[in-house]
Amino acid sequence: MTIQEEILKKIKEYQKIIIHRHQSPDPDALGSQGGLAEILKASFPEKTILKAGGSVNDLGFLIHMDEVPKEEYEGALVIVTDTANAPRISGELYANGEKLIKIDHHPDDEPYGDLSWVNTGASSCSEIIYDFYDQFQSELTLTDEGARLLYAGIVGDTGRFMYPSTTPHTLQVASNLREYDFDAPLLNRQIAEMPLKVAKLSGYVLQNLEMDESGAARIVLPQSILLENDVLDSETSALIPLAGQIDNVVAWGLFVEQPEGNYRARLRSKGPVINTIAKKHNGGGHPLASGAKAVDLTEVDAMYQEIIEAVKEYN
Numbered sequence: 001m002t003i004q005e006e007i008l009k010k011i012k013e014y015q016k017i018i019i020h021r022h023q024s025p026d027p028d029a030l031g032s033q034g035g036l037a038e039i040l041k042a043s044f045p046e047k048t049i050l051k052a053g054g055s056v057n058d059l060g061f062l063i064h065m066d067e068v069p070k071e072e073y074e075g076a077l078v079i080v081t082d083t084a085n086a087p088r089i090s091g092e093l094y095a096n097g098e099k100l101i102k103i104d105h106h107p108d109d110e111p112y113g114d115l116s117w118v119n120t121g122a123s124s125c126s127e128i129i130y131d132f133y134d135q136f137q138s139e140l141t142l143t144d145e146g147a148r149l150l151y152a153g154i155v156g157d158t159g160r161f162m163y164p165s166t167t168p169h170t171l172q173v174a175s176n177l178r179e180y181d182f183d184a185p186l187l188n189r190q191i192a193e194m195p196l197k198v199a200k201l202s203g204y205v206l207q208n209l210e211m212d213e214s215g216a217a218r219i220v221l222p223q224s225i226l227l228e229n230d231v232l233d234s235e236t237s238a239l240i241p242l243a244g245q246i247d248n249v250v251a252w253g254l255f256v257e258q259p260e261g262n263y264r265a266r267l268r269s270k271g272p273v274i275n276t277i278a279k280k281h282n283g284g285g286h287p288l289a290s291g292a293k294a295v296d297l298t299e300v301d302a303m304y305q306e307i308i309e310a311v312k313e314y315n
């Protein structure tokens with residue numbers, strides 16, 4: 001039996017299925033979670049399908065979560081999408097289910113779950129969920145809303161089909177999804193738009209960007225600047241790609257100071273592998289897009305030096 005067949009078998013066995021995704025969700029976390037929920041609800045109307053994980057921050061245009069109390073987990077199948085390791089699962093109650101399934105596209109460095117389907121060749125977890133639907137089309141149904149969510153996930157994780165993770169298959173899946181009835185231009189706008197206060201902060205980011213002659217760059221966003229502009233860490237995602245728009249920049253990090261004084265690092269690259277750096281600093285992710293943590297500015301400096309080294313080696 002293939003892993004896809006095993007997963008479908010488990011889904012059929014359970015009356016209640018609770019779907020989780022990662023903390024600080026992005027469009028792919030919510031798209032894969034919500035897209036799978038839509039497919040399962042439409043295909044098995046007699047089952048209870050719930051979406052758990054708490055706040056979706058500024059992505060309320062995509063989806064809303066269900067309130068899922070602990071009792072609901074008894075005898076339930078829990079499926080987690082787009083989440084590399086168990087500590088990053090949003091909603092710690094996930095562990096109270098009867099069986100756990102992981103579906104993801106991140107490197108499988110810290111496996112979890114009774115069943116696990118990881119495809120690192122997929123642009124996004126939403127693409128994998130579409131593939132699951134596609135493989136069992138005779139038994140599964142995809143709704144317009146499900147297609148909207150999966151499309152959002154693919155657009156989000158490929159940077160609108162710009163990143164190297166965009167394969168001919170990704171475009172084929174996106175094309176198939178566009179056959180469904182949803183407002184794709186509106187969705188693209190909603191994903192790309194940002195509040196004025198965040199747009200203004202992009203001025204600070206570009207003014208204060210530090211660039212090495214190798215092509216490495218970094219931006220440190222102090223708490224004082226976030227507070228001054230009334231911007232939360234969870235609202236800074238739109239600032240990450242900015243440095244990459246500069247022609248000479250090859251790899252970069254956005255380091256956002258947290259209220260506790262430590263830093264959330266968000267690393268991006270046009271070529272050099274940077275998840276090895278993230279892994280050394282309490283993080284992980286994809287080869288060209290990963291996240292980590294730095295306890296203080298000294299660790300930020302160390303991480304920046306490692307980015308410089310990675311770029312030099314690549315050049």
Ligand code: AMP
Nearest residue numbers: 266267282283284285286289290291292
């Ligand atoms: P971000 O910079 O938060 O958008 O994350 C980029 C990628 O790195 C995503 O695929 C995340 O799942 C992953 N990632 C971010 N932070 C961490 C972390 N602390 N540990 C492991 N993976 C992370």
